[in-house]
Amino acid sequence: MTTTTDLRVLLVVGSVRDDRRGHLVADWVRDRLAEHGGLEVDVADLRDVTLPASLDGSGDTAAWRARIDAADAVVVVTPEYNHGYPGYLKTAIDSAYDEWRGKTVGFASYGGTAGGARAVEQLRPVFAEVHTHTVRDQVVLPNIWELIDDQGVLDASRAEAPAKAMLEQLVWWGTALRTARRADVAA
Numbered sequence: 595m596t597t598t599t600d601l602r603v604l605l606v607v608g609s610v611r612d613d614r615r616g617h618l619v620a621d622w623v624r625d626r627l628a629e630h631g632g633l634e635v636d637v638a639d640l641r642d643v644t645l646p647a648s649l650d651g652s653g654d655t656a657a658w659r660a661r662i663d664a665a666d667a668v669v670v671v672t673p674e675y676n677h678g679y680p681g682y683l684k685t686a687i688d689s690a691y692d693e694w695r696g697k698t699v700g701f702a703s704y705g706g707t708a709g710g711a712r713a714v715e716q717l718r719p720v721f722a723e724v725h726t727h728t729v730r731d732q733v734v735l736p737n738i739w740e741l742i743d744d745q746g747v748l749d750a751s752r753a754e755a756p757a758k759a760m761l762e763q764l765v766w767w768g769t770a771l772r773t774a775r776r777a778d779v780a781a
């Protein structure tokens with residue numbers, strides 16, 4: 595059950611590849627959010643979010659921007675591709691601007707040896723540019739393929755503690771920034 599005080603979290607699934615592993619990581623993060631309680635979660639799988647690549651304002655981005663607008667906090671699940679993050683994730687970030695403002699963002703990344711940490715290091719300044727705060731702690735899952743069994747089940751239990759830390763910071767900042775945004779509106 596959600597209440598009016600629940601923090602609204604947008605969980606962005608950043609990988610759109612056909613044979614991706616990202617949905618497993620996103621499901622695991624969604625379960626951590628559910629365990630935390632007091633959160634209303636909107637899962638935004640970018641596979642289901644159609645956005646114009648042109649970024650010239652001509653395409654329809656209204657539905658996507660409304661989902662960001664409704665969120666108090668964001669968790670981005672991202673893989674690492676060639677030491678960066680997916681191109682479509684950048685399109686999703688660039689397709690909004692004011693809607694990001696005053697929100698907080700946490701990360702769960704995965705990949706090879708660096709576990710997506712390099713992708714997140716690139717995402718932090720991008721989110722700063724759209725006036726968001728990013729939380730310090732993050733989920734990092736190196737060699738993601740080793741954590742998935744033959745049945746396709748992900749064991750990310752090693753990341754329980756970082757996930758808890760990331761969520762605690764997300765809730766703290768998300769709540770504080772929501773109060774600040776509401777005070778702005780009331781002023």
Ligand SMILES: Cc1cc2nc3c(=O)[nH]c(=O)nc-3n(C[C@H](O)[C@H](O)[C@H](O)COP(=O)(O)O)c2cc1C
Nearest residue numbers: 609611614615616673674675676677705706707708
């Ligand atoms: C095009 C491509 C580039 C990649 N480059 C890196 C990389 O630079 N560093 C890394 O740790 N893993 C890299 N990987 C491995 C991915 O992080 C890993 O395959 C992960 O599962 C990709 O996420 P996805 O399956 O959700 O799309 C790369 C994978 C692809 C497909």
